[in-house]
Amino acid sequence: MSNTVRVGVAVIIMRQNTILLGERIGAHGANTWATPGGHLEFGESVEQCAIREVCEETGLNVSKVTKLDFTNDIFSAENKHYITLYVKADYEGGEPVLNEPNKCIQWRWCDINNLPSPLFTSLKNYLTTTTLTA
Template identity: 65%
Template sequence: MDRSVRVGVAAVIVRDDTILLGERIGAHGANTWATPGGHLEFGESIEACAEREVLEETGLNAHFVKKLFFTNDVFCREQKHYVTLFVLLSCETGEPKVTEPDKCKRWKWCRLDELPNPLFLPLQNLFEEHPQLADLV
């Protein structure tokens, strides 16, 4: 069993008081809602990773704005451990498309006070640890 800790990057995209979330399928966290994101690759900047993952997963051209927070996420059932780096990105135009149908069922713009359930563990941890997040984005 791989006992290494991986680094995940989560792209928070806010538009008109909503946040972009996708319903995960396939990998760990199936049937939960998450921001676009993925693994940080060797030598890649956090900002470039966030922009790349958004483009790969949604087809949107988003641009880095600022670093937000990190969470420490242990998926007990899957025996996986991640440190997830959350970053804020801007994307003023375009609508997300499901470009990886084996990983995401659909994308949805969600109001922060009406988030779908259940949320992906890193996103749950983010909102629990930083309830003021709505004020920062």
């Protein structure tokens, strides 16, 4: 395993009783469902990263980014280790667009009581300590 630990930011966006999830492809976690998010860039705040990643991946604008919790995620098969910072952002309207089709097959508003499977490791870890509420 690499001795580098990366920092990721995962953004929870709720619309009524649903959460926005994307089906990942290409990178670690392929064929799993995850929130929008990505790597924290040098000099960037967590809030800036969340807003940037959501816009880059989905075309959506979000506001009022609130810090939630973090997960310690080890992807043994891919030889990767992440600390993922979870935030919640207010949904401003519109529908997600597939801006990065090489990273995500689709975006879907998923019922929080009936999430798709399998979930991305980080999201699965997050949900072991947290319950999603609208």
